Amino acid sequence: MLSFWEKDFFIAYDYIIVGSGIVGLSTAVSLKERKPESRVLVLERGVFPTGASTKNAGFACFGSLSEIVADLKKLPEEEVFNLVKLRWDGLQLLRKRLGDEAIDYQNYGGYELLREPELHALDELDRVNHLLYPLFGKTVYSIENQKIHDFAFPKEAVNTMVFNPLEAQIHSGKMMKSLLQLATSKGVEVITGAQVAAFEEKQDAVEIALADGPTFKAQQVAFCTNAFSKWFFPTMDIEPGRGAVLVTKPVKALKLKGTFHYDEGFYYFRNYQDRVIFGGGRNLDIETEKTTSFDINQIILNKLKSDLETLILPGQEFEIEQTWSGIMAFGPNKKPIIGKQSDRVSAGVRLGGMGVAIGSKIGLQLADLMLQ
Structure with missing residues (x-):
């Protein structure tokens, strides 16, 4: 009472x-x-x-090239522009409100790893840059293939690297x-x-x-x-979408620095100091991942571990320290x-x-x- x-x-x-x-x-x-x-x-x-x-991976991002190209197949240019603008404006408001130091904002830039099936996105590179120019006042996406070597990615797997100087990482906590x-x-x-x-x-x-x-x-x-x-x-009209994330123990002589995406943004990884934070793979088992349960899907976790070994840290020793999941929400x-x-x-x-x-x-x- x-x-x-x-x-x-x-x-x-x-x-x-x-x-x-x-x-x-x-x-x-x-x-x-x-x-x-x-x-x-x-x-x-x-x-x-x-x-x-x-529970996210701490990305201050607004869309990789292939993700925006995929959106342009489904939505008019004006709607895609407005989506990117909403993300960019939201990030600027977050930074203004809290300050970069308070959120550990690190503007290392973002990269997309394009493999053979995703190379078609390059055909739309100029179109996407032209579309977004009024928002940013500069060219956003450019090819930087030297970074494939710098970050020690396998050349046989990564055909092209697309760079975005505006992306950053934060500490979500x-x-x-x-x-x-x-x-x-x-x-x-x-x-x-x-x-x-x-x-x-x-x-x-x-x-x-x-x-x-x-x-x-x-x-x-x-x-x-x-x-x-x-x-x-x-x-x-809303469906949950679970996202798996893992973090490694400190990796000796880690070369990665920045935020990285591949497969139309379904996979994403970044450095946190000398660790790798890696998440995604929801598209592997998308129906199972339409859940509010915080369990880890073993199929997806195995894929993340495999890609960590063969694509992200090939030939390097690493240990996974922790895994977790977060629940996102999607619609039509x-x-x-x-x-x-x-x-x-x-x-x-x-x-x-x-x-x-x-x-x-x-x-x-x-x-x-x-x-x-």
């Missing part, structure tokens, strides 16, 4: 956000920036953000800690271990019931629950869902594996929706 004081001060808020990942905390920060006097509460079911915000500190410094309240069981929109407020706790009230509620959104919106296209679900309930979800890049911007747009 709640006391008078608890009912008076701990239960009623102006805005409640469900989910404390990058979108949830960015929404909370944006609300406080626009309306500092408002009471904002974030509810998080885990101790840490549950989906992918602290530092990013989320800094974002949480920023939110709380602005007066945002965060409750962890708060599993939302149900919500009900009333005439004058939204009531949110916890599985093991009180019922909160707010004038406006936003769900930033990404892959777990169907728990609350069963008809939402790469557009995120940002919108009102009813008068007092909004959602910012379905980030398509680009949460680091677009999360800050989605939070900004979601806050604007809630304030309307």
Whole structure:
């Protein structure tokens, strides 16, 4: 039973956000920036953000050449441009908000390894550069085959290397800690271990019931629950997508420096100091990976280990220190869902594996929706 004081001060808020990942905390920060006097509460079911915000590989990227070429086969040029712009603008907002040092932002550049089946992407190199020039004011993608030798990739496997000077890497843990500190410094309240069981929109407020706790009230509620959104919106057009990640122990004389992609962005790796962080392979078993379970798919893990041995670190000794997985969210296209679900309930979800890049911007747009 709640006391008078608890009912008076701990239960009623102006805005409640469900989910404390990058979108949830960015929404909370944006609300406080626009309306500092408002009471904002974030509810998080885990101790840490549950989906992918602290479980990704730490890429500050906006799309490899072959990934953008694949998008151009399905979407008009204007939509592809807008997708890249959303990612780039989101990354700049993240950096401006937190600072490069706080997120360990390292602009080493990004590379795509093109093998025989992917070489067709080079036919579209000039088109993609021309398309993106108004956004960046420079040529983004160029061929740098000398890097195949510099990074010790096998020449028989890697035909061409495409360089992108604008890509970078971050420390996802530092990013989320800094974002949480920023939110709380602005007066945002965060409750962890708060599993939302149900919500009900009333005439004058939204009531949110916890599985093991009180019922909160707010004038406006936003769900930033990404892959777990169907728990609350069963008809939402969204599917989870699990991503496996591994990290090696320190590798002696590691030559890799930067972020790397291959196979239309389905595989990605980077250095972290003298370790390799490597993830992907969801396309190997895509139906099985449409899950919210955090298990590791052995088929995918075996493929990652094999590629590590034959493609990424050929002839080098290495040991895998740790594996984990994160849950992303996808849909029929790469557009995120940002919108009102009813008068007092909004959602910012379905980030398509680009949460680091677009999360800050989605939070900004979601806050604007809630304030309307």
